[in-house]
Amino acid sequence: MERAVRLKVNGQEHRVLVPPHRTLLEVLREDLGLVGTKHGCELGECGVCTVLVDGEPALSCLVLAHEVEGHEVTTVEGLATDGQLHPVQQAFVESGALQCGYCTPAMVLVTKALLDRVPEPSGEQVREAVAGVFCRCTGYVKILEAVQAAARRLREARA
């Protein structure tokens, strides 16, 4: 049974007519044309479909679109502001923390969520933050470096 659902994505309100069985992943990609959120299994195992819901990482393949009405959804497309990349995105590029790029939207979002909560994360906290997203290219090494580099950038920007 389709229902009009009001979704707030990257600060913008959308109204979509979707049945309950459509996941947030499908609505983002197929109804809203926001294809930056990727999919690698749709079963909640690989993590590449991660978006932020009210600032916290969530696997969009396991979130029903109907259930995020009234919540703020952030996708990778919502990170840049005024045409400038977010410091986390810049850190990823400069650290070489991406290769094929497929896990990158998810990695960037979990990093942002971590640093918003914990500005000076320990190595253990960084590993935990990225543990929910698989990467097959980098071996995670430069991703962990990028998170710390992003943390430094953000602290400097605040200072």
Next chain:
Amino acid sequence: MLRLPAFQLLRPTTVAEATRMLAELGPQAAPLAGGTDLLPKMKRRQLQPRYLVSLRGLRELRGWSGSPEQGLVLRAGCTLAEVAAQPAVRSAYRALAEAVAVCSNPILHRMGTLGGNLCVDTRCTYYDQTEHWREALGWCMKAPGPRSPEEVPCRVAPGGSRCWAVSAGDGAPALIALGAKVRLVGARGERVLPLEDLYRDDGIRYLDKSPDELVVEVLLPPADGLRSTYRKVRRRGSLDFAALGVAAALRLDPDGTVTSCRLVLGGVASRPLVLEEVASLLVGQRLEQDVLERVSEVVHRAVHPMDNTDFTVLYRRRTAPVHVRRALQALAS
């Protein structure tokens, strides 16, 4: 892309409303909390409820109260992350904190709920597969597909008459070891029972409750010097379910004598395995070499895993005593 089958989504605002819906709709309905177990299974067509009764709007299921001195009440709608973050849990009921910390992965912690974790479906490498895969297998007793259940064997033990799917959640063994009780609320009333009585030794009917009953609260007794720990055996440091989970909780006298003990294993049977014999062996003893050796022998005899999880049966039997011993040693120090 794997997609969900069609269903109707109902969004009650009270527990009473939710249980009423579940009672009316019967087996066509399923409760939806975090969805981290139910939705993948629906995408693989293991389960196809026509109605999902969402529990997300139920404020009665959020929050917690109490203290380590009085006992803790954790409501079932708390996410695993919320449970793990509570100072009381981390300081006084460590097994629970440790169990939640190793459950799936950090993103799923924020989505999955305590109640959902306790009611998680039993698992089996023949069952947790897509529809196509299970058709190629010829279906199985727990998910017979288009065939009638009586004519499809359990693929793990084809000669038998029961399903051997495994209880693989981390929360249940830890909470049972901690002496937890649960409050269930159904259309006809509510009841409180020891958590271990919620589970049945059957891979298909693994919960001893009617479909309309919801777990609403977990009740932890006063900590009273309880030492506890949870160890999870899995191949990787994230995502994997337990091939073996060891929950141990005990109290020690100042001189190191065990005054009470509970030992529960997950991942080796269709329900959390409470090792009563081991517990009674330990009471009145100190955790010394010879005692631990006897414990190992008992554990080895008590554990009968089936070949339906990660790791071989032989490996899980061989290493279960090692992990039990290590859990106990960790508590002794």
Next chain:
Amino acid sequence: MRVLEERERVRNVVGQRLPRVDGWAKVSGRAQYTDDLTLPGMLFGKLVRSTHAHARLVSVRLERALQVPGVVAAITGRDVPVRYSVFPVGQDETALAVDRVRYVGEPVAALAAVDPYTAEEAARLVEVEYEPLPARMDLEEALRNPEPRIHDYGPFGNVHRLASLEFGDVEAGFAEADHVREDLFFYGGNTHAPLEPHSALAWWDPGARKLTVWTSHQGPHYLHRGLAKALGLEEHQVRVVVPAVGGGFGGKLDIFHHEVCAAKLSMLTGRPVKITLTREEVFYAHRGRHPELLRIRTGVKRDGRITAMHVEAYLDGGAYCSFGPATLLYAGTQQPVTYRIPHYRFQGVRVFTNKPPCGPKRGHGTPQARCALEVHLDKLSEDLGLDPVELRLRNLTGPNELTVNWLEITSNGLRACIEKVVEASGWRQRRGRLPYGRGLGFACSAYLTGAGGSIYYSDMPHSEVHLRVDRSGGVTVYTMATEIGQGSATAVATIVAEVLGLQPQDISLVTSDTDLTPIDLGSYSSRVTLMVGNAAYEAACRARDLLFDAVAERLQVPRSRLVARSRRIFDEANPEVGASFAQAAQWAEARFGCLATSGSYRPPQKLGTYKGSGVGPSPAYTFSACVAEVQADPETGEVKVERVWVAHDIGRALNPVLVEGQVEGSVHMALGEALMEEQAFRKELHRGPSWLDYKVPTVYEMPEVITFLVETDEPRAPFSAKEVGQGPLLCVVPAILNAIADALKVRVDEVPATPEKVLKALEEQRKGRTGRVGPTKVPPFSFPPPERVPRPQSWEEAAQPA
């Protein structure tokens, strides 16, 4: 000569730690992968797959499926019966099974519908009737049961291919030895598991009679040819375009069912058709690591010098040819590239089984034999009382050598690589002195920088590049170099930028479009940096010539004094005399007309003439060495890899950040193969076609990685830059296995070396038996007598008594 000149000059961008050119698009979510694309009127396709591992396909009925509203077309094998294969000698696959299915998951029907739900619903209504046949699920079973044959071709039974070669006289070599040792090793199958599932979007234009296919693929050229053949089209009627690719590792190089089916469905409907595989289907597409049993026998002198080696390889190929003939030969090619082996025999067999077909995965056929060899040499060193590193050092090849199997080694930094990791890990001080449970393991390896032979025979270049300079000073490079994450786009941009004095992000790239970009054979065998790089280098130098000529003329400066740097072209003796790049471009266009140049590259001719000599040659080889440190738990068999030192002879790193990333990624993949990844089967089904069951390491499994890049002079590579995408993986797997042996004094001669196997080996030891888990025999099989290949002259001369 040109390359030698370049090497003397100051480097502007080569060697700098710059961001990759596609980084911003990927990090912002703007990079478009195939499944991100939609076209008006697009249909969603779905494949129906076999539920039997081996069966006669009796009938496939589409009637009920076609009746579902919204289903626009459906096809079976009869609609696309043309056989094809990426390998010329293969030609054994069809887009959909015609009369037989050979593995669970093999596609038997395809349909297209207006939305994905309808497609899925209709797929369930396709009625397939099978007549089961006995399924052979491993190599031994397939050899033991030659009937009914899985295929109607091949020498006999289920044997697909054979190889039997002897260089020199191994029996004489063994006779000279003071000690001969034989070992068996089993390397299990595993798969690429790229994060992005395969996807193809096909669009047939009925007016122009032209097919365009956007696809996540590594080899658009081979696919182009394959699609034309499979669909009965002329090659000029087919256009293949590759958008961003989310990982390949060799798994996206074949001609895939979903690609041909999407195309066929589009040809039938006139509408675009997209098929994206589910994760489970990616495991069925497979084309991954062949499970391989190896027997290696080596003769050595007392001082460790190798006198002879005999390698036997038994490959489990899965159900189809794929790249199998090459994989088979690769099992024998690389051993003599690292070690001097005076007499060498290689024999191998590839066998069909009823599982998803195996093909090329990172290292392509070399990792299995390399792992077996490095473990075997460790054991040999124990026999001789030698340090394992010392044994290697006494047998190393050097630069500018011709191997006994006629492979030309040019640059060779292996000795330096070994010394680096030995020193950094404290090997000499620590090994043998660590507490029980902690161990150090060593291994080294070699790999090709591009296969010297193309998959189909031709005498045409392997890579061509077009380059255009426009009057705004913009530079566009057209190349079929396919970016799969390995950094090919950045490598090409870096080379061109270096030559023209620009920055890599100044270069616009048009890539991987068979209509727009000239040939490149594809992203495999680590060929892109060297082959595309050389072609790009040539095109860029030609463009620079035009620019320099124009500037020299305009500014009356001797041409030999001109340099291109910092977006200017100027007199090196008087830097203020010069022009901006854009100005120079305009002068050149005024002088010469359209500024479009091209470059091409053809690898050197192979030197061997024996059967199979087309596999193995390469313009240059890379060398790697690894020390791994592990902490193993003797009570549970769990192994934690704590630290990995890897040294890789890269020639020169075009961009060290990208090169390090490849090394680190290789460590991750090697760790997975060594300890936990397994494409395993039970009851004829894939044990676990999911991220949950197929164990790709998480962040928690990763060790500390210490990378050393060793530089050597490679005249055949652009700016000396060799490969890094595959070489480092090869030495890490055996280093881990050798480390486990050092830690626990038991041997797991199998990959993956799971905790179960480690514990079993310890148990064997406790019971007083050999502390080893691994194969104990080879299947009963007789190889044909080897083709006797004379050794190169240098070997004969070296063998002469003084």
